Amino acid sequence: MDPMQGDLFICDVANWTVKDDLVSMDVPIFSLSKGKDSDIRQYKRGDRVLRVIPSGVGAATVFDKDLLIYAMSQVIAARNQGRPVTKEVEINSYDFLIGTDRGDGRNSFESIVGMLRRLKGTTIETNVPTGNVIQTTGFSMIEKYTILSEKKRVGKNGEEVSRILSFTMTFSDWAWNGMMDYEILTLHRGYFKLAKPIERRLYEIARKFCSDKAYWKINIDLLAEKVGTSRQRFKFRDDLRDVIRNDCLPDYRIALDVNKSPDDVVFYTKDSAKLAKALLGSNSDALIWFESLLKKGNV
Structure with a gap:
């Protein structure tokens, strides 16, 4: 294991700079829809093709991306401070919501589980042509997530609604490798207000x-x-x-x-x-x- 990696990184850096990965800044991986997006989207440049394939809960959106940006920013800030980091991160929901200008209302907490489901369920599929052979690779934006603490209530229609208080998520190799190679750029914090x-x-x-x-x-x-x-x-x-x-x-x-x-x-x-x-x-x-x-x- 890399000596800079621990078993679980807790996102608790107070002063962090907003970081984004270069690939998704260039290629439209995240859906622009504010509702459920079930369309398969394709982006092609030359012989290279990238497909975004949603799951049953819909494609990950540009607003779901805030979770990745927040966790990525925390990891990079900690690494720059010489702290051990790991692909699996623990996030306090309140810190995430306030840090990304989402507010701490009930709906904001309840929306987190949907964000995790879409990030986990959305598949990114890419091909790499080599001679007469095309290698296709598919991966999710996060490998897994675990709800550590939550409050549940019964909604108006009798459905169970969860208020996520803390959770862990594990970066995909794609996202992690990009971070470790510093394939990132700093964003203005006003991005979250858009x-x-x-x-x-x-x-x-x-x-x-x-x-x-x-x-x-x-x-x-x-x-x-x-x-x-x-x-x-x-x-x-x-x-x-x-x-x-x-x-x-x-x-x-x-x-x-x-x-x-x-x-x-x-x-x-x-x-x-x-x-x-x-x-x-x-x-x-x-x-x-x-x-x-x-x-x-x-x-």
Whole structure:
């Protein structure tokens, strides 16, 4: 066993930085639906195919991902402090809910078991073509979970409702190996305040691809694939315009370059000094191009 690993890691780090894994920031593994999503989704690049296959309880969503982000952030913070860590982690529900800005209402506690079920039940299937042979691998986002402490009550319709107080979950090898190799990026804590699934996906994409750049652009259809939406282009464009008007993404803004056909989507930093330095240090055409983005009709 790695000397840095113990038998069970307890998520009790007080000051932790929000961490996210690079793969799911790029590929739309998590569903954008707020309801039950039973659709099998496929993401293809060249010969590589990734499929997301839900279980009977539905696909894991971008909001379910908060559990992974919280646990991952705790593990990385502890590891950076020199503490032993392990794939199996113990989480206090109250600490998780407060740490991810979910609030500590009854419904928040009751929702945790559904999150665990979807994370455990959703299968990620990938293929690796080698010559004439294709190797296909399937795995879950977490290997297992155990409810350590819960309160139960009878709901209005006579069903049993659980209030999860603490639980353990075990990372999949895929998630664990990525963490141990530091295939991660830091997120702004304001990520948890983003209420719409598309806002969360757009921020993740901006954080990964814009990163330290002042601006970054992408074709609108390719962006739709990365976001994981199947909405028609004109509807997706309307969604983007809503995000642009609300200006809710931490650290980044978005503009549409309607001079392209189809549109380009431009992500750019909210750091005006950094943006000006990049544009002025480039060439006059870059500054003229960017100013045209901010005109009425492009935002």
